[in-house]
Amino acid sequence: MTPGAGLDIARSRCFSLLSHVDHGKSTLADRILELCGAVDARSMREQFLDSMDLERERGITIKAQNVRLTWRDFVLHLIDTPGHVDFGYEVSRSLAACEGAVLLVDASQGIEAQTLANCYAALEADLTIVAVLNKIDLPQAEPDRRADEIERVLGIPAPDVLRISAKTGQGVPELLDAVVDRIPAPTGDPDAPLQGLLFDSYYDPYRGVVSSVRVFNGTLTTGARLRYLQAGATHEAEEVGVRTPDPTPVAALGPGEVGYLIAGIKDVGEARVGETVTGAAHPGAPLAGYRDPKPMVFCGLYPVVGDEYADLRDALEKLRLNDSSFTYEPETSGALGFGFRCGFLGLLHMEIIRERLEREYDLSLVATSPNVEYRAVRVDGAVEMVDNPSAMPPPSELETIEEPYVTVTILTPTDYVGPLMDLAQARRGEQTKLEYLAEDRVELVYALPLAEIVVDFFDQLKSRTRGYASLDYEPAGYRPADLVKVEVLLNGVPVDAFSTIVHRQEAQDYARRMTVRLRELIPRQLFDVPIQAAVGGRIIARETVKAKRKDVLAKCYGGDVTRKRKLLERQKEGKRRMKQIGRVEVPQEAFVAALRLDES
Amino acid sequence: MPSSTDAGRRDLGVYVHIPFCAIRCDYCDFATWTDRGGLVDAYVDACVTDLRGRVAAGELTPASSVFFGGGTPSLLAPDALVRILDEIPRRAAAEVTVECNPDSVDGPKLRAYARAGVNRCSFGVQSMQPHVLAALGRTHDPANVTRAVAAARDAGIENLNLDLIYGAHGESRADWDATLEAALALDPPHVSAYALTVEPPTPLGRRVAAGTSPGPDDDDQAAKYERADEVLGGSGRPWYEVSNWARPGHECRHHLLYWAQGDYVGIGCAAHAHRPGVRSWNVRAPERYLERIAAGRSPEAGRETLDPATRADEALGLALRTRAGASVPAAAAAEAAALEAAGLLAGRAERVALTRRGRLLATEVTVRLLAAATPTVSTSVAVGTR
Numbered sequence: 001m002t003p004g005a006g007l008d009i010a011r012s013r014c015f016s017l018l019s020h021v022d023h024g025k026s027t028l029a030d031r032i033l034e035l036c037g038a039v040d041a042r043s044m045r046e047q048f049l050d051s052m053d054l055e056r057e058r059g060i061t062i063k064a065q066n067v068r069l070t071w072r073d074f075v076l077h078l079i080d081t082p083g084h085v086d087f088g089y090e091v092s093r094s095l096a097a098c099e100g101a102v103l104l105v106d107a108s109q110g111i112e113a114q115t116l117a118n119c120y121a122a123l124e125a126d127l128t129i130v131a132v133l134n135k136i137d138l139p140q141a142e143p144d145r146r147a148d149e150i151e152r153v154l155g156i157p158a159p160d161v162l163r164i165s166a167k168t169g170q171g172v173p174e175l176l177d178a179v180v181d182r183i184p185a186p187t188g189d190p191d192a193p194l195q196g197l198l199f200d201s202y203y204d205p206y207r208g209v210v211s212s213v214r215v216f217n218g219t220l221t222t223g224a225r226l227r228y229l230q231a232g233a234t235h236e237a238e239e240v241g242v243r244t245p246d247p248t249p250v251a252a253l254g255p256g257e258v259g260y261l262i263a264g265i266k267d268v269g270e271a272r273v274g275e276t277v278t279g280a281a282h283p284g285a286p287l288a289g290y291r292d293p294k295p296m297v298f299c300g301l302y303p304v305v306g307d308e309y310a311d312l313r314d315a316l317e318k319l320r321l322n323d324s325s326f327t328y329e330p331e332t333s334g335a336l337g338f339g340f341r342c343g344f345l346g347l348l349h350m351e352i353i354r355e356r357l358e359r360e361y362d363l364s365l366v367a368t369s370p371n372v373e374y375r376a377v378r379v380d381g382a383v384e385m386v387d388n389p390s391a392m393p394p395p396s397e398l399e400t401i402e403e404p405y406v407t408v409t410i411l412t413p414t415d416y417v418g419p420l421m422d423l424a425q426a427r428r429g430e431q432t433k434l435e436y437l438a439e440d441r442v443e444l445v446y447a448l449p450l451a452e453i454v455v456d457f458f459d460q461l462k463s464r465t466r467g468y469a470s471l472d473y474e475p476a477g478y479r480p481a482d483l484v485k486v487e488v489l490l491n492g493v494p495v496d497a498f499s500t501i502v503h504r505q506e507a508q509d510y511a512r513r514m515t516v517r518l519r520e521l522i523p524r525q526l527f528d529v530p531i532q533a534a535v536g537g538r539i540i541a542r543e544t545v546k547a548k549r550k551d552v553l554a555k556c557y558g559g560d561v562t563r564k565r566k567l568l569e570r571q572k573e574g575k576r577r578m579k580q581i582g583r584v585e586v587p588q589e590a591f592v593a594a595l596r597l598d599e600s
Numbered sequence: 601m602p603s604s605t606d607a608g609r610r611d612l613g614v615y616v617h618i619p620f621c622a623i624r625c626d627y628c629d630f631a632t633w634t635d636r637g638g639l640v641d642a643y644v645d646a647c648v649t650d651l652r653g654r655v656a657a658g659e660l661t662p663a664s665s666v667f668f669g670g671g672t673p674s675l676l677a678p679d680a681l682v683r684i685l686d687e688i689p690r691r692a693a694a695e696v697t698v699e700c701n702p703d704s705v706d707g708p709k710l711r712a713y714a715r716a717g718v719n720r721c722s723f724g725v726q727s728m729q730p731h732v733l734a735a736l737g738r739t740h741d742p743a744n745v746t747r748a749v750a751a752a753r754d755a756g757i758e759n760l761n762l763d764l765i766y767g768a769h770g771e772s773r774a775d776w777d778a779t780l781e782a783a784l785a786l787d788p789p790h791v792s793a794y795a796l797t798v799e800p801p802t803p804l805g806r807r808v809a810a811g812t813s814p815g816p817d818d819d820d821q822a823a824k825y826e827r828a829d830e831v832l833g834g835s836g837r838p839w840y841e842v843s844n845w846a847r848p849g850h851e852c853r854h855h856l857l858y859w860a861q862g863d864y865v866g867i868g869c870a871a872h873a874h875r876p877g878v879r880s881w882n883v884r885a886p887e888r889y890l891e892r893i894a895a896g897r898s899p900e901a902g903r904e905t906l907d908p909a910t911r912a913d914e915a916l917g918l919a920l921r922t923r924a925g926a927s928v929p930a931a932a933a934a935e936a937a938a939l940e941a942a943g944l945l946a947g948r949a950e951r952v953a954l955t956r957r958g959r960l961l962a963t964e965v966t967v968r969l970l971a972a973a974t975p976t977v978s979t980s981v982a983v984g985t986r
Contacts, residue, residue: 551960
């Protein structure tokens with residue numbers, strides 16, 4: 001069948017693979033591509049799945065990918081989705097490009113939090129779900145029990161649940177037949193005005209932005225003038241093609257087809273996920289569901305060495321060509337110098353960006369503790385969004401502070417319900433649901449402040465349940481809370497990098513921890529230096545760096561003169577690099593060390 | 601061969617390095633060896649050859665001071681030391697010092713030194729408390745110090761120094777007081793007191809790095825320094841350099857050269873030399889020194905030439921260690937005033953000297969003055985703003 005030319009829409013299927021981490025999605029994708037004769041599995045992996053080093057190392061998918069396959073006399077468009085809660089919006093756009101989804105569940109582990117989240121997302125997108133139990137070749141597989149669980153929890157009849165082994169290939173042809181039989185064919189009018197959904201974009205240094213596109217109505221033709229409705233820009237379709245998975249240019253893509261689009265765009269911010277492309281001459285209506293990416297977690301990123309500031313700025317600019325979902329703006333810190341306040345979709349996203357900056361751009365960075373974006377309601381009723389704790393107005397000017405909440409869904413074996421309830425309670429969680437999905441499996445739902453899960457909630461969850469519990473979350477609005485800004489003062493001068501916003505009950509703990517740590521890291525000065533932590537001007541913790549009493553070389557004779565002079569020259573240079581916080585001189589390394597400790 | 605025509609000439613010191621010791625102290629990182637006894641005669645010959653060559657080349661005008669350091673110069677048999685000393689042209693009133701281990705000197709040896717022209721002895725006493733000596737890896741009996749000092753006086757050498765070290769592990773304040781008291785009981789005109797310093801490539805340094813031995817405590821050493829200054833200064837021996845106290849007129853002339861950027865020649869391995877603007881040093885190992893001299897080559901291993909700005913910085917750092925103090929560059933006047941207000945400097949007009957507290961912080965004070973004297977674009981950032 002010639003791609004893109006006269007495709008019979010009734011013989012097209014668009015679907016994605018949904019699964020919890022490690023339930024075998026990549027292996028199944030390998031088998032499907034083999035069965036459809038697309039490529040050998042190895043080169044396919046390089047081209048199709050997990051294309052970034054980081055993705056492969058972490059076993060997660062960050063970018064959506066797609067491939068066009070032939071099964072019997074049908075054309076299958078397989079769309080891979082990002083596999084992490086940070087990318088929920090991206091997942092929703094990938095699903096919007098499909099009519100159905102294969103929901104993969106490990107036959108021994110059963111339903112996990114991400115399975116639930118994926119299933120709900122697919123149902124929300126009106127997709128037909130083909131449920132599949134994988135790894136039935138393993139001795140610990142309990143397919144009957146897991147099929148019952150799927151019926152009870154997800155409402156999919158147990159007899160409809162397919163059983164496969166992606167590893168051996170058993171049941172995979174039947175699965176592809178079920179995709180063809182159960183998932184509806186796309187609908188759409190090839191003569192209507194063009195409506196194409198962009199569900200992924202990446203930056204290629206040679207071609208510019210390459211977008212993944214699903215055509216709903218009309219025809220996307222090479223050379224056509226296109227209107228990007230959200231960006232409000234017009235571009236020419238330089239190349240339209242399909243991935244088999246080798247990129248193959250085609251003359252046009254019609255309704256029910258998925259492919260790629262290159263339109264001479266230099267910045268992925270101009271071709272965002274969720275964008276609608278249409279014809280410039282006869283524009284169609286925008287597709288529903290577009291959202292501007294909204295950062296949830298923020299931190300300051302600073303070069304460890306001050307003169308790498310320009311390099312960091314260049315690296316951020318380049319990285320943003322490829323990922324328009326993080327934000328950055330310059331900021332200045334008394335302790336850390338010049339850097340950027342950056343916003344991310346979530347913690348993982350933050351780690352990925354930071355790791356890419358360090359790895360791909362050879363930078364050494366220090367990050368301030370991650371924080372969320374607060375709503376500061378002033379006494380006069382004015383509302384201010386605050387993404388940097390040091391910018392929080394003083395308590396006297398504030399009516400209240402509101403913080404973002406998330407709905408957290410946890411699936412756990414029954415044994416760990418107690419420890420998890422303790423954890424959630426310690427993080428100010430409010431339980432909204434506790435349901436036995438099976439006699440040994442519980443679903444817990446909590447309303448939790450996002451700030452409470454950004455630091456180490458996931459690690460804690462894993463360590464308290466020996467890795468058995470799973471987690472998913474979604475934003476749930478803002479709520480007022482008894483929050484305070486803790487300031488750290490060095491000799492009476494606030495050190496911005498250590499300002500934080502915490503619940504009043506945690507203020508004392510943070511204050512004590514940070515003052516002790518700084519006392520250990522700040523070198524002794526010529527005078528006693530008080531290190532204080534304060535809430536609204538009231539000191540709640542104090543340590544003192546005692547004045548330095550001795551700094552002198554005992555001996556200075558013939559052979560010592562050169563050594564002494566070099567020492568003095570080094571210290572003189574060091575003095576110039578010192579951060580001056582009021583009268584106190586602190587090497588930047590001390591601040592960096594304090595923040596690094598905070599991460600561990 | 602003392603000369604008597606030295607009036608009005610620039611001072612010149614000769615340092616002779618004797619790199620041999622009976623045992624090595626745990627804290628010592630000097631160029632010294634305990635297993636090179638077989639080299640001693642050849643080494644003395646090489647020093648003699650080196651000196652003759654320099655005299656012949658006109659490099660060695662009559663010296664105002666000679667200093668035998670080590671190592672343990674007093675391990676040398678009297679005739680060996682005499683052979684070297686005889687080759688050094690000296691002025692009539694030249695100061696000639698030998699560093700002595702109290703264990704390795706006796707009456708006959710010291711009398712022979714005195715006959716050859718030695719007129720000053722510096723004894724490595726370190727401590728008068730046996731357990732502190734043991735902690736330093738020293739073996740001598742404090743009673744040997746008393747005997748050695750008496751033997752020196754017997755030999756007519758009145759100009760004596762006692763070297764002390766404070767801050768060893770296990771040395772209490774009372775131990776230090778006792779050492780100071782016992783040292784003063786010997787009535788030395790000159791006392792040096794050094795804070796024990798941990799040098800990485802020493803047994804002590806390795807123990808501290810490995811965490812098996814605690815390093816000296818700054819506050820403890822500061823308290824002991826203040827105590828030493830009180831006791832020694834109060835005994836009529838005011839400080840004249842950070843770690844040196846002497847009765848007026850008994851300051852070590854050779855060492856004063858170092859702090860005044862004076863000229864000195866280095867003989868032997870690892871010896872350093874200075875001529876205006878040029879610092880140089882000899883090869884470190886005795887074998888290399890012997891090879892160079894035998895081959896008729898210079899023993900110099902390296903040198904650096906200092907530009908005027910660096911020399912000025914160096915002069916400030918050295919002079920500040922002395923009681924005479926240093927003149928402050930105009931650009932650093934405000935910093936000097938701040939340091940004076942902080943009680944670290946004292947002085948009038950542009951000439952300042954360190955106070956007792958300032959001496960303990962000499963490095964910090966010097967760095968501040970140097971940084972202030974060399975203005976640069978500030979990299980500091982305003983605080984509390986975004």
